Amino acid sequence: MVVDIKSALVLDGIGESCTNILNLHGIQIICRLNIIREDLLNDLYAYDAIVVRPDTLITKEILAAAFRLKIVALASPGCGQINMEAASNRGISVINAPNSTVISACELICGLLLAVAKHMRPARTAFSKGLWNNGSIKGNELKDRTVAIIGCGRVGKGVASRMSGFGMKVVGFDPLLSVTHNNGSCTMIKDINEIWPIADYIVLLGDYVLYSMIGFDPFATQEQCEQYFISKMTPEEQPAFQQWLDIHTSLLQPNRNFINADVLGRCKTGVKIINVGRGGLINERDLLDALNSGQVIGAAIDVFEGCQKDPVTLSLIEHPSVIATPHIATSTTDVPVHAAKEIAEQIVNLVKPGTYSTMLSELNKIYD
Numbered sequence: 001m002v003v004d005i006k007s008a009l010v011l012d013g014i015g016e017s018c019t020n021i022l023n024l025h026g027i028q029i030i031c032r033l034n035i036i037r038e039d040l041l042n043d044l045y046a047y048d049a050i051v052v053r054p055d056t057l058i059t060k061e062i063l064a065a066a067f068r069l070k071i072v073a074l075a076s077p078g079c080g081q082i083n084m085e086a087a088s089n090r091g092i093s094v095i096n097a098p099n100s101t102v103i104s105a106c107e108l109i110c111g112l113l114l115a116v117a118k119h120m121r122p123a124r125t126a127f128s129k130g131l132w133n134n135g136s137i138k139g140n141e142l143k144d145r146t147v148a149i150i151g152c153g154r155v156g157k158g159v160a161s162r163m164s165g166f167g168m169k170v171v172g173f174d175p176l177l178s179v180t181h182n183n184g185s186c187t188m189i190k191d192i193n194e195i196w197p198i199a200d201y202i203v204l205l206g207d208y209v210l211y212s213m214i215g216f217d218p219f220a221t222q223e224q225c226e227q228y229f230i231s232k233m234t235p236e237e238q239p240a241f242q243q244w245l246d247i248h249t250s251l252l253q254p255n256r257n258f259i260n261a262d263v264l265g266r267c268k269t270g271v272k273i274i275n276v277g278r279g280g281l282i283n284e285r286d287l288l289d290a291l292n293s294g295q296v297i298g299a300a301i302d303v304f305e306g307c308q309k310d311p312v313t314l315s316l317i318e319h320p321s322v323i324a325t326p327h328i329a330t331s332t333t334d335v336p337v338h339a340a341k342e343i344a345e346q347i348v349n350l351v352k353p354g355t356y357s358t359m360l361s362e363l364n365k366i367y368d
Contacts, residue, residue: 001367003070003093003350008049011035011056014075018051018340025348025355041065049347051075051340052082060086073347075339077101079363093366095346099154099358100339101330105205106158108329109276112300113163113201116272117142119298121323140200143167148199149186155205160185171195196266204259204275204282261286264295272298276329279305284312291321298322302329 007028010019019029030047032039040062044050049071052058058072063086072087074080074096087094115121118139126137147163149156149172160170164185172186173195189195195202259273259282273296275282284305290296299316300323306313317324345356350367360367 001350002353003367005048005070005347005351007047008051008071008073008347009044009047010051012053014051014053014343015336015340017337018075018344021341021344021348025352027347027351037062044069049073051343051347052080054078054080056081058082058087063087063090063092066090066092071095071347071350073343075100075336075343084364088364088366091366093350094363095343096361096363097339097342097346098361100342101335102154102158103338104332104335105155105276105329106162108302108325109155109159109203109205109274110162112274112276112302112323112325113147113203113272114142115323116201116274116298116300117145121298122320125320144169145200146171146198147201147203148172148189148195149203149205150192150195153205157185159203159205171198193266196263197268199271200268201272201274202259202267204273205277256280257283257286259283259287261289264290267295269295270297272296274300276300276302279303284316288312288315288319291316291319296321301325303327 005027007030008022010022010029010031011033013033014031019031022029027049032043035043037057042065044062044066045068047066048068050058050066050069051073052075054074054076058081060083063069063072063083069090069092072082072092072094074082074094077096077098077100079094079096082094084094119137123133123137127133142163144167146169147159149160149170156172160172164170170186171189173189173192255278257280261283264271264286273282273287282301282305287296287299291299298321299319301316302325304310304313304316304324308314308317316322342358342361345358346360348355349358349360
């Protein structure tokens with residue numbers, strides 16, 4: 001299908017990586033910074049597409065004023081603050097940039113895993129107090145250790161390939177994907193209960209990583225699965241969960257406190273936990289108890305359920321065996337550049353199909 005897009009309104013300083021691509025292919029661009037709601041209501045009727053960031057509010061009223069609008073392009077993963085129902089009712093496609101954060105997230109996860117393995121937090125604390133290494137702080141090599149990835153998307157694929165490069169044994173689980181999948185970086189495991197006794201590291205990720213070789217996404221098409229060498233399963237074929245815990249899932253109620261005292265008690269003594277997914281996937285009280293008892297000997301956490309004033313959350317942040325970061329998995333200067341480019345290439349592909357290899361990531365399935 002070819003979509004007629006002659007003009008686009010680009011808001012919020014999306015960047016030249018978007019506008020240059022659109023201009024190159026003959027799409028007229030108008031860039032507006034800090035546009036107020038009234039101006040957006042008055043001006044949007046003249047455009048076929050609008051490119052926004054996650055904090056831009058696109059309401060039912062704004063969409064109703066956009067007579068020509070065919071595309072709302074979100075330069076970010078997720079769905080931002082766009083009224084999806086109103087967009088769908090008007091036949092307006094909403095697209096996003098799910099790949100834009102993948103590299104940044106992968107690199108943080110791998111960096112945190114290495115930092116936990118080498119006991120960087122206690123080493124740095126001791127060194128800051130003038131204590132030079134006297135042999136009391138001993139980390140571990142990653143080679144031949146097992147990392148379990150549960151519910152893996154694009155980030156999961158990236159983590160698996162990178163950590164297999166360290167010689168780690170990478171295993172994964174996804175309830176909707178075939179356990180026969182093995183691309184050389186990761187081995188799928190059918191029963192999640194097989195994970196806990198063998199995983200040296202458990203990594204929890206998030207719902208911004210979709211459709212990967214060892215992951216689950218309810219919106220993944222068969223074509224997308226095949227691109228990443230996945231055998232997609234139906235809900236009726238769901239196996240139980242799996243290992244080296246890299247959870248790529250949103251915080252739905254069944255996932256809350258997924259990692260709890262019972263699960264941690266079934267893990268190897270000395271397991272290490274990395275959570276760069278969702279606060280709430282881990283029961284923070286149970287994790288703190290496991291750290292204090294030595295069942296868990298290290299953790300790296302980028303997302304918390306509680307705030308800094310919550311005593312349990314604060315205890316985790318201050319714990320000598322925990323590396324705590326303030327939700328920085330995708331906070332790099334590169335992510336906006338990747339997002340702007342990915343969005344622009346999708347728009348061009350709608351106008352000139354096949355121009356770029358970038359896949360259409362459409363949230364409401366108007367053209368897909």
